Amino acid sequence: MSGSTSAGRMKTLSVLLAVTLCSWLVTCVPTQEKKDRIHHHKDLSDHKHDDSKDFQYDHEAFLGKEEAKTFDQLTPEESKERLGKIVDKIDKDKDGLITSQELRDWITRSQNRYIYENVNKHWKDYDKNKDDKISWEEYKSTTYGYAADEEAFYDVVDKERYRQMMKRDERRFKQANKDGDLIATREEFTAFLHPEEFDYMKDMVVTETIEDLDKNGDGVVDVNEYIADMYTPESDEPEPEWVNTERQQFKDHRDLNKDGKLDHSEISHWIHPHEYDHADLEAKHLVYESDKDKDDKLTKNEILENWNMFVGSQATNYGEDLTRRHDEF
Template sequence: MHLLFLGTLALLVGVTFTVPAQEKRVHRQPDLSDHDHDDARGYQFDHEAFLGKDEAKTFNQLSPEESKERLGKIVDRIDTDKDGFVSHAELHNWIKHRQRRYIEENVDKHWKEYDKNQDGKIAWTEYKNTTYGYYTVEGFDDVDDKVSYKGMLTRDERRFKSADQDGDGIATREEFTAFLHPEDFDHMKGIVIQETIEDIDKNGDGKINLQEYIGDMFIPEDGESEPDWITTEKKHFSEIRDINKDGFLDASEVAQWILPGEVEQADNEARHLIHKTDQDNDGRLSISEIMDNMDFIKVSTVTDFGTMVVADHDEL
């Protein structure tokens, strides 16, 4: 079975020039997790939502004692009023903080890579030359799928121009952030929708049918039957995603599917985590409840402890 995610550019595999990887392309939702939010298939989404992506990876390698110690430090930071409990508001704010932190770190990493003249701005020519190198001059004739790579260059330029609000061909830090993370900027929402449709719409009719929708998530191997979650996704397509019931997802329906918004997603994840771990049903989490549910929390989004250790060492 192959699990495919929106926007994945498998074309990049095995290519030796510097076209950016998936992280430099559209994120169809704020970066709580790349995994599906389906408890029946595991808690990895929640794991990364509570811990953060980097810490979710390192947390699994810790002993139970080390896990409890580090988790306690994280909970202490989430509990801003120091009453010994984590409320919905505190958890909601923490998840939003982790989202913003991821974006800032991601932009920091790429800023140094692309600001070649170190003038505090990134021109389209700097980005293009760094990303595509001599291919922008010589063409893509020695690339196996030159049509796709030309399309990638065109797509990057279109997104860069949309992010470059003053149209001077040079991105400020804010504009470059919009280029890397268009899902977080209102004026970039159209680009997010357009790129998503382009990624999934295989027949080029500008809409997404059920086969394309499922095909973006699951391609069965020979003789493999569809898992139960595919049946659920088909039901979601017909009953929830396809609002006008015409058998397709148009741009407006795609927008409602992929752009839930940072606040809504963070709020929903906070409610979900409390629902799963609040044993006495008082609407908040005690330290003991969190520790008793450590296996669940460890596979959640709240704990990006790996980057936290580096960035917030003095605080911990």
């Protein structure tokens, strides 16, 4: 009777642990690979870039689409005041001059604002000691604590799989953590969670992509592994035409050295294709159009004098349609 009771308790415990694990995974999950592996530099606005007609493209590029809508509702005076606060944020080295690189960094951040907002939303889940940083130990404990430490979980999850995922996350965390102290700032933690959006993390994305696709462990990706990432055939089902097209794509455009496999360089060329860096082009455009003394840098006054290109405004419906806080910056 006692053995039966003990077994029943263990079964109940396993069920409770499974439920707890599922709940835990909703908010604190290991980083996951992306099926959409090609990360094109997206354009910065849906509007046509034609400054002879309007500056809407520049507004959305500089501010992001949603924030540009907010500025559209401000008076010119308030728009310029908020632009001045933004310029102070852009000037990272506080030398009073804005370079095209600093502008590019700002534009990139504006375009990825939704990512930063999501990180901020869940920041407190990881920052256990409330020091506004997240250590590897904090992340590991929050994400893997149960799976790593509770023996009962071994009946519910694949222990080895979680250990491998933890190793991979630790490697990525170290890459994102620029100073090597294994304590991430918000910027570094964002790079850890969204490496595809950061230039210095692109090599890590390539490495992880190879690991995801390379099923036989030879360090390269053959055509069958490449196809398997996109298509799993049913039994006795003929391959769809699009799969044949992808095989030809592999042969003609992915396998650059024609050896039948994709190495690190070829994978990089595939998922990070060489194309225009829209943020860089827009930053240089804004500098060119606002640089009165032609020193290839902008002062705060030069930006404010050309404020309408950067942010713009309209006086109509001011106050009635303004829905966002004015003190965001």
